Amino acid sequence: MKRYWFGLAGLAGLAVGMRYALRQRPLDVRGRVVIVSGASSGIGRATAHAFAARGARVVLAARRADRLAAVQAELAVYGVPTLVVPADLGRESDLAALVEQTLAAFGRIDVLVCNAGLDLGGLHGEVDPARLRALVEVNFTATARLVQLVVPVLRAQGRGQIVIVGSGEAVSPVPGQAAYATSKAALAGFAAALRRELDDDGLRVSLVLPSLTRTPMIAAADEAVLRRLGIGIDEPETPAAAIVDAVRFGRRDVILGGPGLIAATWLERFAPGLMDLYWRWMLTPELIDALSRFGQEPDAS
Numbered sequence: 001m002k003r004y005w006f007g008l009a010g011l012a013g014l015a016v017g018m019r020y021a022l023r024q025r026p027l028d029v030r031g032r033v034v035i036v037s038g039a040s041s042g043i044g045r046a047t048a049h050a051f052a053a054r055g056a057r058v059v060l061a062a063r064r065a066d067r068l069a070a071v072q073a074e075l076a077v078y079g080v081p082t083l084v085v086p087a088d089l090g091r092e093s094d095l096a097a098l099v100e101q102t103l104a105a106f107g108r109i110d111v112l113v114c115n116a117g118l119d120l121g122g123l124h125g126e127v128d129p130a131r132l133r134a135l136v137e138v139n140f141t142a143t144a145r146l147v148q149l150v151v152p153v154l155r156a157q158g159r160g161q162i163v164i165v166g167s168g169e170a171v172s173p174v175p176g177q178a179a180y181a182t183s184k185a186a187l188a189g190f191a192a193a194l195r196r197e198l199d200d201d202g203l204r205v206s207l208v209l210p211s212l213t214r215t216p217m218i219a220a221a222d223e224a225v226l227r228r229l230g231i232g233i234d235e236p237e238t239p240a241a242a243i244v245d246a247v248r249f250g251r252r253d254v255i256l257g258g259p260g261l262i263a264a265t266w267l268e269r270f271a272p273g274l275m276d277l278y279w280r281w282m283l284t285p286e287l288i289d290a291l292s293r294f295g296q297e298p299d300a301s
C-alpha cells in the first residue's frame with residue numbers, strides 16, 4: 001500500500017515537472033505575425049524592434065503615418081516583412097481595417113500587442129472633459145474592441161496571444177493621474193477576465209505593467225523631480241523586452257519598476273493607509289506639477 005502511494009506521488013511529481021519544463025520552453029516568434037498598436041513611438045516602437053529582431057513579421061499601427069513609415073524603415077535592418085497600417089484606434093472602421101489589412105497581407109495573426117495609449121496628467125478637478133473621454137476611448141474601449149475583432153481569428157487558428165500593456169499605476173495609483181490610473185486598472189481587470197474566458201480555447205493573455213519609461217508620454221515632466229518617487233526611469237527597450245518575453249514564455253502578469261513598485265503593490269493591497277501616508281509625505285507642488293505634465297507636449301507649459 002505504501003509503495004502504491006509513493007508511486008502515485010512520483011507520477012504526480014513527474015507530471016508537474018514536465019508541465020513546468022514544457023511551459024518554460026520559449027516560443028520561437030520567428031515568422032509569427034505580431035500586431036503592435038501605438039508602434040509610431042516609445043514603447044510600441046521599441047516592441048516592434050524587439051519582435052522584428054527575433055524574426056517576427058510585424059504590423060505597425062498608430063495614427064501618424066509618417067512616424068510609422070520611419071519605424072518601418074528602421075526595421076528593414078532585420079530583413080523581416082512588415083506592414084504599416086495608419087489607424088486611429090478610436091474609430092471603429094480603422095480597427096476593422098487593421099485586422100483586415102493584416103489578414104490580407106499575412107493570412108493570420110499570432111500576437112496582438114495592445115500598447116497604444118494616452119496619458120492625461122493633472123488634478124482630476126482640472127482635467128479637460130473632452131480629453132477625459134478620449135482617454136477612456138483609446139486606453140480602454142479601443143483596446144477591448146480590437147480584442148473583440150482579433151479573438152475570432154485566433155480561435156479559428158487554434159492558437160494566439162494577446163498582450164495588454166497597462167501601467168504600474170493600475171496597481172499603485174498616483175495622484176495627478178486619477179483617470180489614467182483608472183483606465184489602466186480597467187485594463188488589468190479586463191486582462192484577467194479575458195484570460196479566464198479564453199483559457200479553454202488555448203489562447204493566452206498577458207498583462208505587462210511598465211513603470212516610468214523615457215518616452216514622449218512623460219517628456220514634458222521634470223525627470224529629476226520624478227526620480228524622487230524612488231523608482232527608476234526605464235528606457236523603452238525594457239518594457240519592450242518584457243512584452244516579447246511575456247509572449248515567448250507565456251507569462252501572465254509582469255510588473256516592471258523593480259522592488260519599489262512590487263512593495264507598493266503589496267502595500268496597496270494589505271496596508272493602503274500606509275500608501276496614503278507615503279503620498280501625503282511625497283506630494284510636493286513640484287511633484288504634482290511633474291505628474292500633471294504627463295501626456296503633454298514637452299513645450300507645453
Ligand SMILES: NC(=O)c1ccc[n+]([C@@H]2O[C@H](COP(=O)([O-])OP(=O)(O)OC[C@H]3O[C@@H](n4cnc5c(N)ncnc54)[C@H](OP(=O)(O)O)[C@@H]3O)[C@@H](O)[C@H]2O)c1
Pocket residue numbers: 037038039040041042043044061062063064065067087088089090115116117118119138165166167168209210211212213214215216217218
Ligand atoms: N512612458 C511611461 O512612463 C509609461 C508607463 C507605463 C505604461 N505606459 C503605457 O505604455 C504605452 C505606450 O506609451 P509610451 O510611453 O510609449 O507613449 P508614446 O510614446 O506617447 O506612445 C503612445 C502611442 O500610442 C499611439 N496612440 C495614441 N492614441 C492613438 C489612437 N487614437 N490610435 C492609434 N494609436 C494611438 C501613439 O501613436 P500616434 O500618436 O501616431 O497615433 C503612440 O504610438 C501606453 O499604453 C502607456 O499608457 C507608459
